Amino acid sequence: MASGIRLEKLRKSFGATEVIKGIDMEIEPGEFVVLVGPSGCGKSTLLNLIAGLETATGGAIRIGGKLVNDVPPRDRDIAMVFQSYALYPTKTVRDNITFGMQTRRIPKDNQQAALEEFSQLLQIDHLLDRKPGQLSGGQRQRVAMGRALVRKPEVFLFDEPLSNLDAKLRISMRTEIKKLHQRLGKTIVYVTHDQIEAMTLATRIAVMDNGHIRQFAPPADIYENPVDLFVAGFMGSPPMNMLPGVLCRNGAALAVQPKGTGLRFPLPRPLADRVTLQDGDQVVLGLRPESIFAAETELPGENRFVFEEAVEVVEPTGPDTMIVFDIGGTEMIARVRPEDARPEGTRFRFEVDMTKAKLFTPDTGQAM
Amino acid sequence: MRQRRTSGIVQPKGLRSVLMRMGLFAVLGLFCLYYLLPLVVMVSTSLKSLAEIREGTLLSLPQAITFDAWAKAWDSACVGVRCDGLKPFMWNSIAMAVPAVILSTTLGAINGYALTKWRFPGADWIFALILFGAFIPFQVVLLPMARTLGQLGLAGTVPGLILVHTVYGLAFTTLFFRNFFVSVSDGILQAAKVDGAGFFGIFFRIVLPMSIPAIVVTVIWQFTQIWNDFLFGVAFTIGDSNPVTVALNNVVNTSTGVKEYNVDMAAAIIAALPTMLVYVVAGAYFVRGLSAGAVKG
Structure with a gap:
């Protein structure tokens, strides 16, 4: 059973600049929510707040009904895929993927089973003994996903995971991510500035601008019935x-x-x-x-x-x-x-x- | 092995560029000679007998090679009133330099890591203050340090000297590691946090294995500094606890008897060997560390 996420009047300031300006959001269990918006709109900060990599200035974050404002990332039952992949350069693919299980002292047999399951699913089982430096961009992307998937958390957070891939690979990975979601049924929060990614992946899209959510609705709604000029201009290529x-x-x-x-x-x-x-x-x-x-x-x-x-x-x-x-x-x-x-x-x-x-x-x- | 990077580069041909190239190598050769000459003189003098030194010139090569001077410098030259050669003092230096290098490098790495990756209010101020230590001349800290060592009961001992070098070296080691860690992606640390690792877990399992180049640079630097230090050694140790640099001074500056240049030279080379060794061994790792990082990504 996947967990839902609930944000209540969430705020985040860096010094005097307020980046997240009071966001209320209810993400249903198993939903695929895409946060989309122009650079600097606060979408990555919002994701980091959910992950626990940033501390909220005000408001509440609930994951699976539990208030997690003061819970460190490791105890939030989340996994994250980073834009830069953030693989550990000195570790092999195997150790990259199992590191999270090692720190949680999961028995070796279970680690091995999970490793096999997901390395086959992601077709990286032949790369397990390589270092990240020896992988192509697409392979690194898969390893980063494997590292997130293998722990089977309730919530997945994706921070622009496809933006470093070339156009062709991006489209095929997009499809794979969507398949993974359908198969695993976990809650996903996905940040991107690519509105096509947002349209194709999301069950609901949150269009963000300047620390606010302009519209939070299914893709077709966002496209057909934009609430304002910003949403109308942002979604669609060429723009409206x-x-x-x-x-x-x-x-x-x-x-x-x-x-x-x-x-x-x-x-x-x-x-x-x-x-x-x-x-x-x-x-x-x-x-x-x-x-x-x-x-x-x-x-x-x-x-x-x-x-x-x-x-x-x-x-x-x-x-x-x-x-x-x-x-x-x-x-x-x-x-x-x-x-x-x-x-x-x-x-x-x-x-x-x-x-x-x-x-x-x-x-x-x-x-x- | 990979092909050399320069092998495919198009280069100008013709007489002019050949002459330029020859000129370049001539200048390089000249400088090479200039820098190598003192070492050549030292080595050749240390291999001569005293009689030969008296008869020949400074630059003449040894006629009959003898290692007597080396043997004497190692275990029978007189350091003050004791005539055991440099041997016991070499051990002093090793017993001082190795722990001091390990301690200052480890603490510097933790400092640099905390100052860059676990930022807290005032981190930049603390770094500025630590950095300030790098600009304080040795002489300034002599007296306060002497007081401190006296209070701690470490005056005149090797552990006291270890403490001095560790404290004094922290400014440099922190600077080296901080500057290295600044370039380590925060994303990797975030990933490790999400993966459940804590402060030291991330440090030992993720960050430290990535820092081989920084560690090697710091170790070379610290070892050279600490091994070659004379001032702290002469000020904070006495007699039997002297490091080798002080002992070398006592061998060379002895005012009694004949001046044994060959023994002096051999002693000087012996005292300098460990730093060269560290450079050669660690230098190889250093280059390897660099090229490992050069792989795309």
């Missing part, structure tokens, strides 16, 4: 287009008119109903690149809006081609099929699926 404009009447319906243009993006019903602002108020219209495509290339649907702009830059990525264009001074990106792309300078007819549009108030950044 943020088009500043004013609210206006377009016949019976509401629309958004981007600044300095005559375009009017009509708001679909459910969204328009939630708008509490008046005509002429400032808003930010959020459009994901994939909701803008070449006109008449998709089956017709409701709430489509077609407009024409000049293509400024064409960026092929392989499966899709990004087209950069400009609306009233705001740079926009559309994701079109490669065969629909047109060269720079040509006029291009774009179609927007307005049902996917988001609307934000510019001053607070909150979603409507």
Whole structure:
């Protein structure tokens, strides 16, 4: 049975700078929670607080219902995988993996059994007599995971474990970590700045910024219903287009008119109903690149809006081609099929699926 | 063995670079000669008989090699009134230097480890104060140290000298280890903490095995300093407890009888041999330690 983690009004200051500013969070047993955010948002500090490598300035940390604020890392029933792998350079892979069991005086037979089980699972059983210096990056990563797994703790903490791997290896390790979670069912808290890692791995994502949690929700929710401009801008690659404009009447319906243009993006019903602002108020219209495509290339649907702009830059990525264009001074990106792309300078007819549009108030950044 | 790193590097060819290279080696050879000359004179003089020394010049090589001077320097030269050679004093020096090196290196390693990896408020201040000790000249501590040794009842003994060298060496050993440990990744220590090791568990099982290069540097430095020390030896020991440096001085500066240059030279070389030995033995480890760290990662 895995343990849950509960953070209550957790605070951490380094000198005068407050890094964690009162975080409340409830992580269910067996959940895979990813902490994501830009550099310096406090995500690694939060992980270190859970690990016990930093002491909380205020608030409470509970693991499996037990208050652990003053419990040292060794007694928290956690294991951690570090960004730098932090393998012991003078020890063999075998000793690296069993060190935690040695310090806990676990009988040799049990150590051996655990070592065999996980070195086979991670396919490092042929490397046991090597030193970390003789391993490749991916192999070191596996050893670091083996060291964490072998003790069978209730909670695993991962601190950007894949950021030092090359792109291909990162994707395969990502899948392996997800498989491991499904297989072991332990609680995992995973820190990354890579939003694709966050989306693919998490059962719930906590988007952090400046010591706060902006949104804590399942990946699809974070992507589809971001609570504010920060979350909307952080998740998604290329990021969501943020088009500043004013609210206006377009016949019976509401629309958004981007600044300095005559375009009017009509708001679909459910969204328009939630708008509490008046005509002429400032808003930010959020459009994901994939909701803008070449006109008449998709089956017709409701709430489509077609407009024409000049293509400024064409960026092929392989499966899709990004087209950069400009609306009233705001740079926009559309994701079109490669065969629909047109060269720079040509006029291009774009179609927007307005049902996917988001609307934000510019001053607070909150979603409507 | 790995290929030499320079073997594949493209280098300029032609007369000019050949001449440059020859000039370079000529200068290097000259300096080599310059530095080796005193040693050559010492060794050659120690192998001559007294008669030959009187007849020949300083630079002439021995005609008939004899080890009599070495034998005399080792066990029958007169040190003060005692004529047992340097032998008993060599043992004094070993009995002093070995424990003093071990103690000061161990304590310095623990200091450096605590100051970098288990930081506490005021750690930098404490380090600054310890470092200050490295800049205090020997002469300044003579009197207070003499008082301390007297109070402890260690005056004039080898253990007293061990204490002096350990205390005085701490400033240097702490500095060496602190600077080494600063470069050791904190992640490794965090991993060890999560793995359940404590202060000394991490120190002995993780950190110390990583510090071979620092240990070797410190041991070479400390051994050379302590073995070669004359001032503390002459000030804090008497007669039979003198270290070899003091005994050597007493052999060479004896004012009675004929000046036996060959014995003086042999005695000086004998007194210097252990430091050379430590350098040769530990130096090999040192290079190995460096190249082990040079492997990627």
